[in-house]
Structures are given as C-alpha cells and as structure tokens.
Amino acid sequence: MESIKLILVLAVLLALNSCKTIEKESEIVEVKQNYSGNKPNIIFLLTDDMGYGELGSYGQEVIKTPFLDSLAREGMRFTDFYSGTSVCSPSRASLMTGLHTGHLSIRGNKGVVNKKWGRVPLRKSEKTIGEMLQAVGYQTAMIGKWHLGVPEDVSTWAKGRGFDYAVQEQWGEDAKGNEIDERVHWVNNNEDSIFYDYNKYKCLDEFRTNFALEYLDNKAHDKPYFLYMSYRVPHAHELFLSETNLYYDQIQKWPEIERRHAARITMWDQEVRRLFQKLEENGELENTLIIFSSDNGPTGENHHDYKFFNSSGGLKGYKRDLYEGGVRVPMIAYWKGKISPGTSSDHPSAFYDVMPTLAEVADAEVPNKTDGISFLPELLGKPQDKHEFLYWEIQEGRSVSGFRQATRFGNWKAVRYGNNYHTELYDLSNDLYEQHDVSKSNPELVKKADVILKRESVKNEHFPFSGGIFKK
Secondary structure (H helix, E strand, O other), rough: HHHHHHHHHHHHHHHHHHHHHHHHHHHHHHHHHHHOOOOOOOEEEEEOOOOOOOHHHHOOOOOOOHHHHHHHHHOOOEEEEEEEOOHHHHHHHHHHHOOOOOOOOOOOOOEOOOOEEEOOOOOOOOHHHHHHHHOOOOOEEEEOOOOEOOOOHHOOHHHHHOEEEEEOOEEOOOOOEEOOOOEEEEEEOOEEEEEEEOOOOOOOOHHHHHHHHHHHOOOOOOOEEEEEOOOOOOOOOOOOOOOOOOOOOHHHOOOHHHHHHHHHHHHHHHHHHHHHHHHOOOOOOOHHEEEEEEEEEEEOOOOOOOOOOOOOOOOOOOOOOOOHHHEEEOEEEEEEOOOOOEEEOOOOOOOHEEEEEHHHHOOOOOOOOOOOOOOOOHOOOOOOOOOEEEEEEOOOOOOOOHEEEEEOOOEEEEEEEEEOOOEEEEOOOOOOOOOOOOOOOOOHHHHHHHHHHHHHHOOOEEOOOOOOOOOO
C-alpha cells in the first residue's frame, strides 16, 4: 500500500513539473511572438563616464536632460544595472562580447604588450555584437568611440570587427609612428580621414549625430540594422563647445569647468532627440529597440568635481572604483508597443547581458561562451532568470594597487583592492552607499565571495595581477 502511495506522489510531482515546463515553454513562445515578423532594428546609445545620478530620471536636480527623462517615462528604467567595469576599454569590451572582465582579453585601458605598457585589442576569437548580428542579416554601424583596438592595426578597428559602416575617432600612433590626435582625426570605414572643424558645429556630439542621421537615410531599407552610437559626453577631456550660453546664468556660482560639464550633457540630450526624430520621420520607431547606458561611473578628471552635481547619485566611488559609484550606471530601454511605459526594474544585470539579450531579440546564436543572461523577458514583463552573481575586475596602472575585483551575489557586495589583501563586504539592502564593512561578522559570506573572486579571474598575459591577489 505504501509503495502505491509513493508511486502516486511521484506521479503527481512529475505532472506538476511537466505543467511548469509547458508553462515556461509557452512563455518563451509568447515572448518570441512579441517581436515576430520583421526583425527589429536595434540602437544602443552609450555615453562616456556618465554617473548614476546625472539624468533627471535618476535624481539629477540641476543638469537638464528632458528628452532622456521622457524616454524613461515612456520605457523601462533599470535601477540595478551595471557597466562591464569602471573604466572605458574593458567595460566596452564586456558590452561587445558578452563576457565579464575576468574572462576578457582586455582588463584595463592598457596592459603589458611586448614588455611595454600599451593598448590591448580584443582577440579575434572574442566575437562582437556586430559580428553576431551581421551573421543573421543585420546591417551594422558604429559611430564614435571604439577603444577596443590599436591604431597601427586597422583590422582591430570597428570596421574589421563586425561593422559594415564605421566612423570612429582614433588616437595614438599609426603604423608609421605618427601621433594621431583624437580630437580632430576621425576615420570613415578605415579609409577616409575626416578632420573635425571646430567652427562648424555646436559640439562634437552634433558632429557625431550628423553621421548617424546620414546613415539612417542612406542605409538599405529592406534589412534590419544595428546602430551602436558611442558618444563621448561627459568625458572630462572633451571640453569643446561653440555654443556657450547654456547655464550662463550660473557663471557667478559655478566654476567654468562645471558649467561646461552641465552644458555638454544637456546639448547631448538634444542630439539624442534629433536621432529619435529621424526615426519618427523614417517611420522606424515602432520596430526599433533603443537602449541607453554609460560605460562606467562619473569622472573626476581634468579638475572636474564629480560631487559638484552629485553625479554618482550619492553612491560610493567613481570612475576606476569598483564600489557602486564606479559601476552602477543608468540604463533605459524603449521599445514602442513592446515595453510597458513608465516601468522600472530592479533586476540586477550588467553589460555582458546585452549580447545574449540582443541575440534573443534578433533570433541569433551567441558566438561566445557568454557570462550573460538575456533580460528580454524583463523588458517584456515576463519571468526573468537571475544571476547567481555578478563580477567585475580592473587593472589600472602597473602596480598592485591598480588591481581591483568585486562581486555581487543577491544583495551582498564584496570588494577587494589588491594592495589591501582584504575582502570588504556590504549589505546593499540596507547599506546601498557601502559605508559599513561587515566582513568580520560574516566570515562565511566572505569565504563565498573569495571563491568567486579567485575562480572568475582567469590569468591573462597582458595583466600581471589577473588571477587575484590573496597573499602578501
């Protein structure tokens, strides 16, 4: 009798599990039906060093960003979204490849190359989003800052890494050893040099956006497209403005460097509006997924004070830090008729989730062994898989102090700076600003964090401290 009861219980459990499987499969089918028909166009808007608190929709009270704020009201605003890491090159590499920085070839803006400290390009085996989408019929374009190649090898530039059309600013030394100045030298499709005319444009973002508008008019109209629009605002070293009256009423209260910082963000917001208006004009808005984010936290370079406008939103740290202020960034997704307007998501996700997300959107295969999880279900209001943990790594400079690691699992955040030989632990559920290191009272959680930090940092020949630093 007992054995019959056991068989009946097992049968019920199997039936319930089967129902859950069928329910999940039907949800996946329903998600795919949400964007069936023509494959959607995809636009990814990236800013350079824009902090978590530099948009009105993320709490900014002084700098005006009316268009991006309206996009947040009409789309989905992510509160727990993270960049690839806290400095440009490795963060962008994570975005483009679907890999976290412990698995990437690029772990910092520079590494050891031929016994010298220099740029490290993406490996050819690390396929990009551009290459992935090209393979399923997308036309692809990249405009702006690439930062994933070396100037002397054009095969490492955007045009050689999956983008049919590429207009990128370039700097460093060319193959002949000549210095290239990024402020004036742009390259169109690895061929034609373009020199920026400072007297012709209000700002460099107008210059960049003009290329995008021209591309949108001249591309093929019978194929979907992916446009990676890589702006440089509010990077502290791009200061040029010809239109200087924005925030001029604050000239007695603000240092000039801060007025220009605010003006460039507001002018960039106007350029994004121009891009959006072109989509409306071309009748492409309803079939276009638009995602906006920043490559890392706010900058404190070139005499700019990132605290002046509360650019990190009060979060601890800034660019190059692995505290929340260095890696938690704004992210807004807009997809007319697909994403419910005015929604907010606290789903923890990161740059390396973008590739699998766009793969699912475009019905493509992810070409790399990704560390990411598609957040398409989250965008569409469906059940969303969660990360067991998120991971970041950075190597800034040649010293041990420049090697930093962090992981988030659940609401726990662990941070380890190489020269401290100590794993800090924070409970983000009640200490979002990471003021109280609770590692001493939570030894088991520290052990769990250390396992992740040791395991996820794969040794890399270009970055001597990769693999982790756990002993003096």
